[in-house]
Amino acid sequence: MQHFLLSAAARTLSLKKVFRMGEDAAYRTFCELRWPENDGEAICPRCGCVETYNITTRRKFKCVACHHQFSVTSGTIFASRKLSFTDLLAAIVIFVNGAKGVSALQVSRDLDVQYKTAFVLSHKLREAMALEDAAQTLEGEVELDGAYFGGYVKPANARENRRDRRLSVNRSGKRQVVVVGRERDGDMLTVVAKSEAQGGEVIAARIHHMATVHADEASHWDDLHAKFDTHRINHTLAYSDGYACTNQAESFFSRLRRMEVGTHHHIAGPYLAAYAGEAAWREDNRRVSNGGQAMMVGNAAMASKVSRRWAGYWQRAA
Ligand SMILES: [Zn+2]
Incomplete structure (x- = not known):
C-alpha cells in the first residue's frame, strides 16, 4: 500500500x-x-x-x-x-x-x-x-526590523485632535514590539518584547557571527556593529540603496498586519508571539x-x- x-x-x-x-x-x-x-x-x-x-x-x-x-x-x-x-x-x-x-x-x-x-x-x-523554528540560527544576509502592536490610544476623529501614537503619553502600557530577523530569501525568527532594543538582542543572539546584518537607522541597532558586519538604511531618505535594505523584514510585517486587520482584529496581548510565529511560518513555507x-x-x-x-x-x- x-x-x-x-x-x-x-x-x-x-x-x-x-x-x-x-x-x-x-x-x-x-x-x-x-x-x-x-x-x-x-x-x-x-x-x-x-x-x-x-x-x-x-x-x-x-x-x-x-x-x-x-x-x-x-x-x-x-x-x-x-x-x-x-x-x-x-x-x-x-x-x-x-x-x-x-x-x-x-x-x-x-x-x-x-x-x-x-x-x-x-x-x-x-x-x-x-x-520548527526552535533551534534555528540565521545566516548569510539577515534583515532585522521591529514593529509595534497594541496599546494604542484610540485616535480622535477630527484631524486636529489626532494623537501622535509615537508619544508615550498616548500609549497604554500594553504596547508590545515584534522583532523579526529574516535571512534574505530564507527563513525567519520572531520574538515579542517590550522594546525593539530588547527584542533585537534576543534575535542577535541567534544570528551567526559571520552573517551580514541589515537594519534601519534607529540608534538601538548601533550595538550590532560590534558583533556583525552591519549595513544601515535611512528610511527617511530611501527604502533601499540597492544593497542595505529591510524590505523582506517589512513584507513580513505587512503579512502580520493583514492577519490583524483581516482575520483576528486583535492580535496584541498574550497571544502575539503565537500569531507572529504563525505569520513567519506561513511566509517561510509559502512555496510549499x-x-x-x-x-x-x-x-x-x-x-x-x-x-x-x-x-x-x-x-x-x-
Ligand atoms: Zn514499551
Whole structure:
C-alpha cells in the first residue's frame, strides 16, 4: 500500500479529499505522521519497542516488551482530542489554507465544533508551527526590523485632535514590539518584547557571527556593529540603496498586519508571539503545496509533547 504522505494526493489536500477518505484512512495518516521512521507502525513511547499488539477495536496499542498501552495521539499535542481523526485532519487543512490566518470562529463554523474547541486547537497548531523554528540560527544576509502592536490610544476623529501614537503619553502600557530577523530569501525568527532594543538582542543572539546584518537607522541597532558586519538604511531618505535594505523584514510585517486587520482584529496581548510565529511560518513555507504544509504541521504536532499551555486549558479556566 502506498503511504498517503508520499502519494500525489498529499500535494493538494482539499477538505473534500479529507472527508472522502474517511475515518480509517485519516487514522492511518496520523499513524504515518507519528511514526514515519517505522512506516506508520507503532513504536512504544515508553521503551521504544517496535513490537506491539494492535487493539484494533479501540485504536490502541499494547507494547509487547513493557505492556504500556497507548494510542497514536498519546503524549502528543492532540492527546486529549475530542475530535475524530477526519475532523482533526480537516482542521489542519483549513488552518494551512488560510493564507491570512484563520479565526477560531471560522474553524468552529467550518467543522461544526464548539468555539472553545476550535480556539484551543488553532493555538495548538500554532505551537506545532513554532517547533520548527526552535533551534534555528540565521545566516548569510539577515534583515532585522521591529514593529509595534497594541496599546494604542484610540485616535480622535477630527484631524486636529489626532494623537501622535509615537508619544508615550498616548500609549497604554500594553504596547508590545515584534522583532523579526529574516535571512534574505530564507527563513525567519520572531520574538515579542517590550522594546525593539530588547527584542533585537534576543534575535542577535541567534544570528551567526559571520552573517551580514541589515537594519534601519534607529540608534538601538548601533550595538550590532560590534558583533556583525552591519549595513544601515535611512528610511527617511530611501527604502533601499540597492544593497542595505529591510524590505523582506517589512513584507513580513505587512503579512502580520493583514492577519490583524483581516482575520483576528486583535492580535496584541498574550497571544502575539503565537500569531507572529504563525505569520513567519506561513511566509517561510509559502512555496510549499498546501498538502505539504498540512503534512508539516501534522508531523510537528505528532512529534510535539503534550502542550503545557493548552492541555486542560478550559478545565482550568472554568
Ligand atoms: Zn514499551
